[in-house]
Every structure is written in C-alpha cells, then in structure tokens.
Amino acid sequence: MIRLEKWESTQEGGVWTEAVTKYNVFAEVTRQGGSKVTDGGHTVLSSSIQFKIRFRPNFKPSGNWKVIYDGVRYDIKSIEKENENRFFWILTATG
Numbered sequence: 699m700i701r702l703e704k705w706e707s708t709q710e711g712g713v714w715t716e717a718v719t720k721y722n723v724f725a726e727v728t729r730q731g732g733s734k735v736t737d738g739g740h741t742v743l744s745s746s747i748q749f750k751i752r753f754r755p756n757f758k759p760s761g762n763w764k765v766i767y768d769g770v771r772y773d774i775k776s777i778e779k780e781n782e783n784r785f786f787w788i789l790t791a792t793g
Contacts, residue, residue, distance in 0.1 A: 701766040726750040
C-alpha cells in the first residue's frame, strides 16, 4: 500500500497556506534503478520507482502530488494511462 499526497497552495490576503489531502491506495511497485548526480558540489543519490495504481474517479494525480512508499517521499515525474484506457495509471517517481 502507498500513500498519495495532493498538495495545494492558496493565497488569501497576502498569506499563503498549504493543504494536503491524503489517499491510501494499493499499488504494484517496480523499481527502475538509481542514479548519482552531483548538484552544487554535493553528491545526491536518487532512485526511480514505477507505481501502477487502479483508476479512481474521485482523484486525478498531477505533478504536484507526492508518493509515500516504504517511509520515503517520492516526487512524481510522469503520469501515464496504461494502454490509454481508464483502468490503471502508471506513476513514475524519483526520491
């Protein structure tokens, strides 16, 4: 089971607030591999994971969503429909 977090920012009267909506869903998880990147003189390790989740009409994932899996927060990099139908989404994320 994974947790999807939907992050939304709103501004009222010059004050920004953030709201998080959380969904627990079952997913088929496939590890894609890892990479090592040098960023500003620091070495950063990242891994890419693919999550296959069942379509649900009450939400539509986007790039500002996060995936929590095995205690690690992943940023969603791509969202695809499996075979262009409405049964499964394939989310590719890095963390």
